[in-house]
Amino acid sequence: MTKLSAKIWIFVLATMAVTILFMYSMTNYLYENLYVKDTEDSMIEVGSKLAQMYKGGKVTDGFVNDIDRYNMYSNSNVFAVRNPRELSACVPFDIDYDTLIGPEERQSLIKGEVLAKKGYESRFDRQVISVVIPLVDEQRLEGILYLYFPLEKITELASKDVVMMIVAALIFLILIGFVIFKAIALLLKPLKQLKAAAMDMAAGQYATRVDIKSKDEIGQLATTFNEMAQAIEDEDQRQKQFLENVSHELRTPISYIKGYSEAILSGIIKEEEQPEKLALIVREAARMEKLTNELMQLSRPAGPQGVLKLYPLPLSETIREVVVMLSQRATEAEISIQLHLDDEAVIMADELKMKQIMINLLENALRYSDEGTVIDVSSSIHGEEVVVQIVDHGIGIPSEDLPKVTERFYRVNKARSRADGGSGLGLSIVAQLVQAHDGRWTIDSELNLGTTITLYFPIVEEIE
Template sequence: MKKLSTRIWAIIVAFLAITILFMYVLTNFLYEGLYVKDVENSMVEIGGKLSTMYDGGKVTDDFINKINQYNSYSNVNVFAVRNPRELSACVPFDIDYDTLIGSDERAQLLEGKTITKKGYEKRFDRQVISAIIPLTDQNRLEGIIYIYFPLAKITEMASKEVFILLGSALIFIFLIGFGVYKGIKHIMKPLKELQNAAEKMSVGDYETRVEVNSKDEIGHLAQTFNKMAASIQQEDEAQKKFLTTVSHELRTPISYVKGYGEALEHGYIEESQRQQTLALIVREANRLEKLTNELLQLSRAVDQQDSKTLYPLPLAETIREVVHITQQQMHQKAITLRTDIDEEIIISADEEKIQQILINLIENALRYSEEKTEMILSAKKEGDFAVITVQDHGIGIPKEDLPHIAERFYRVNKARSRSDGGSGLGLSIVDQLVKYHKGNWQIDSELGKGTTVKIQIPLIGEF
């Protein structure tokens, strides 16, 4: 697998290669488009001006001498001849006369047009550009002015400056390379730290964090990683605490069932106490069943937080069914239930889960209410929500315990045993199921006077 730094270097090298290619193309374009074209235009201009010295008729020796004299103060080579073959005595290289002035070229010359040509000349080891200017009289080609110039190479044009440019380029490349190396190293440092931290987390070290030194994308990534690590650490600690608590909660009833079961099996229990012992075993078994059922309910409530299996539900009918289910428990403690239900309330809900919320709240209220007291259950519309209220006249909850009541296995009265109190999961289940319905809830309580729980569930069409 390629490292990120290798990929960055590959991108930089690719861009440098593209830049060099572009500069090469640009240099050749400038050479051909500016230098060569400028030389060609200059030669044509010189030839045109010299041709004005021709007065017509035969090309005289005097005219040829005048043209040849131009060579002494010009950077181009100029010759006037009557016949192209005479050029062999003037130029220091061989000329293919048939190619130089063919039938097409002759026709152009007769029309008074100038001909330019370019080709490699071995003698000069470079390209040679030439111009042929016609000397015509009465549609007769009396002679030509031949101009040629050996073109300078690109490397020669720079002369000494090319070494300065090359040296500067090498220094520039070195500085750029060093800067890129330092830049990549600086960029990769926090990413390397993130990689090391992620590897530590993968083996269970959830306390690891990375230092945030920038506000760019990598800095935001580091911040997100730290938040994720904190969340995972918190969840891990909560899970460990939960498992420890569950183990503790299960150990007591299991110990009772196991201990008394073995005592019965080996005949250690007298006949007069056997029935009492069996009742205790059944009670602890029921506690185990209730606890495991509540753990399963809590697990399902957490797992289904993002579920959307909600449908229109007439709330009044659901409340009546819950009242019927809990009626026997109310009768045992002589609790009077007063209801105030709006029959027109329809919510978006899962009926089974709404029943579970209400049963947990009513059973919790019954468990901590004094005998022969009153409980109030109401449901009303408030804005876009249905507000369900369960009010009891029980022992109440201390203010310092209210922020913790939704925590799993939290005990308000640490002295109460699980046999005469709840499992500590009821309100945790309520909390998760209310969140499942995109609602909210609150609890108010006063010691010795009672507790009021309010649940807000969105009305139909209010999600």
């Protein structure tokens, strides 16, 4: 039995115990306040009406005989006596007269008050309720009417066959216990499935799913579990692919560096050819360093942005500095960069990260544009946003590749080498950095016509 099922059983048993206790208390309450009280009120009513037959003076034998005749047809026993001690000849049990009518009780009777008492009587083996009605004339107690009635027990009121009642109760408890057991097992079944699935997930079986079709909270939990399992499986696949891509990216430069280094050391490469090979080794080492830095950025817990230092930044000035940095590369590629910037555009940004965004985007534009083309870079204010556009007239991106360009190590142009095609991490870093600046971006492209990248950042309003 699991801990949860034990808790449910304890709850059910506690509920049943409270129910039984409540029913017992309610039964006693009804017994005392309905049956006993009703019997007492009925006896007082009958006794009060019989007392009206008394006309004063001494209690006559005729009055006593009339009461005796009524007693023959009454549910309760009623007697008329001149002295309470005469009751011993009338009732089949002993009476403590001092307790029944003591000094205080006598004064109450003289005032016309009715006495009602209840006590256990061994002669009847049950509680007996008695009522004393005074017969008073001129402040003198001439006699009393004494009524008594042996009360039935609760079990006698409930049923004459207590054994059958107990047997029926036991059968009911057994049946209800069996039903509860089955119900608990049915309720816990999906939870057991979830537990088994979670254990499989912990063991690395990320394809595990649970088949629970209910619409209740457990069904919702199962749906959430399946969605989580799908996300974990997808992330596991992405990580495996990521590691494969990293290994693939590093294998080529490592092989170049290792091969040419060994060749130089062994003397296979002639001395006049060594500078060229050393330059290749330096280039491949630089590629490894760049790739390593990009991977470190993407692997940080806070994302590639790390901890941003945001402050009002004149975006046009930042863009101009990046263009100056890339001007030599643009000249070598025979590509011109034209600027159309709004100097009033100010955003909250980290200057180094914003430069990284622009460098990555402009490097891509330079890398995939043909000689003699132009790259247009513009910034403008539209409402509450600063809009930056980078438009190239290069090879473009096929429509089927557009949704994937921000995936790590994804390359659109498979024909290009890794040396001139980049690492495939640049746009992934751009996407996360733009999001870190509360910005957004879009990519529109047509094959062989060019690509337009549009960035949107919240503007900083001027403070007067």
